[in-house]
Amino acid sequence: MLEESRCGREQSRRQQLRSLLQTARSRLTRDAVGLPQPYGRCRDEGLRQEDVAELIGKSVRWYASFERGEIPLPGVQMIQRIADVLHMEGGKRSAFYLLAAGHTPPPLAPADTVLEPVLRSLVAAQGPNPTMVTDCAWNVLLWNEGITDWFLDLSALAPEDRNIVIWLFFHDLAPERVGGIEEERREMLGRFRAWYCRYPGEPRIEAVLNRLLKHPEAAKLWETVGPREDPVVQFRTIHHPLHGPVDIPLITADLPRGMRLVTFLPPWHKLPRSLLDRHNRAAGDVSAVRCNESTPVHVNRPPAERN
Template sequence: MGRPYEAGTGEPSGGRTPRQELGAFLRSRRERLSPSQLGLPGSSRRRTPGLRRGEVAELAGISASWYAWLEQGRVRTSEQVLRAVARALRLDAAETAHVLAFVEEAPPAVRTPTWVSRNLLTLVRTLDPNPAVVLDPHWDLLAWNCGYAALLTDPGRLPAKRRNLLWLVFRWTPARSLLADWEGEARALLGQFRAQAARHPDDGRYAEIVTELLADPDAARWYDRRETTGFQPAVRHFRHQEAGDLRLRYVKLAAVDEPAHHLLAYLPDDHSSERALRDLTATGRGAGNAGTPKTGTG
């Protein structure tokens, strides 16, 4: 069984408050840095990996005591201090954004409209045979076309709670053979989702999804590493049982008429992939649901 997830902590139950989660993340990033990377003298007397807390504090321009309290989850802090710490720890853009999400301001409520505008549905349908799907902030699938259903599986045949991109990648068994670099793809998606969920620690749907994910040993192990990343448009390699090898480029677009929704499209990167998508969709392996809007007129 997976570990239960406790809303409001960003962690499985018995875990951490948001301040403690921030502290644990900072510590994990401190321990991955070696003194030589920053031009600091090394020492055989170091008992733990990475930098000392005092070294990070000095690089960030804050007191050693304050930084220690920050890692221990004992203090609240400002965006200015967190940016300085991020620079000291050599965090990348996605990791810095993750840290700044812990600035203690009330996060905006997650808007999760279940309707999809007519304009967006038309776009999804028009993209056929190129796979396309509409995601809400929790990465739940709201609309998809025939190309998407043919490439992966028809989400309409899944229980509503499992129509989620993370669930498909981690809990839908065929994904592991369909994605040529399943581990790389899965870890990247988990890092993106973790960064998104951290901004809304009291959101019940995020908690529900994480609980389901943690039932998977790989997801549980990687989740504990606190890896975060941003979306990277790139070419992904698929090995489809019927269509063979496909090279598809991910494109992610925000909907102007409903900013809470994103369109994720898979565009062919070469002629053979274009032909394979066309042939695959023609077999009618799955049905899209982008015919008419549920609500709204957009």
């Protein structure tokens, strides 16, 4: 029954995608997109598949397959190119991204990251719970002592290495800290792909992806793993360096400008009291919150005012 439901949804997606693209083509002429008018062809005729293929630099066969919904991972840049060629705006553009990439595009690209004092206070207020703030590319911008204790001291890494998905694939400590590392990498890469679809062309995300594709396992997974939903509540098995494996829920909350608050909630009642006491001493201490120094801190200045 579940498999039949999935097949039905996939068939519906393909039908909607095909209908949307055919309608968009029919409303544009070759003149409207800057193509010369061939002899014997009606000037008012809508675009054909071969016209769109010519404009996006693909074969007619490839575009026909794409229009039928048979290209599983077309790439965000190509989706954006097709949307531009077919003059899609507003709701039609959002629907197109959703059908082709699994996620709607943002109305605007994310602004430069802004770290305000309130975010430091927010991280400090999480008490003993390991907490961090990330940007739209999953670069870690702020973190507390809990992250250092349960995972590693991020300040020991180069600023460009303080990234969640980069750490999972490239750092030798990741398999020791995170249980089920292979499935975790697959799951996180799918979620990262969803953010890649959400912010097409974002330089910070492109930079992380370029690094990921240099890792053999990540490059192979990128070819097969589609966008995955990023649930608000998740569960992890984290291997504490002193207390062994611990099942920990974590929650994420969206913040302005593509940032997220990520907080782990260890079962403190099952852990030594000394561990909780040590973390509680730093609770609420803004000075104990560490910052990625490669990210400029702009206090109370709107993005439009920054050079």
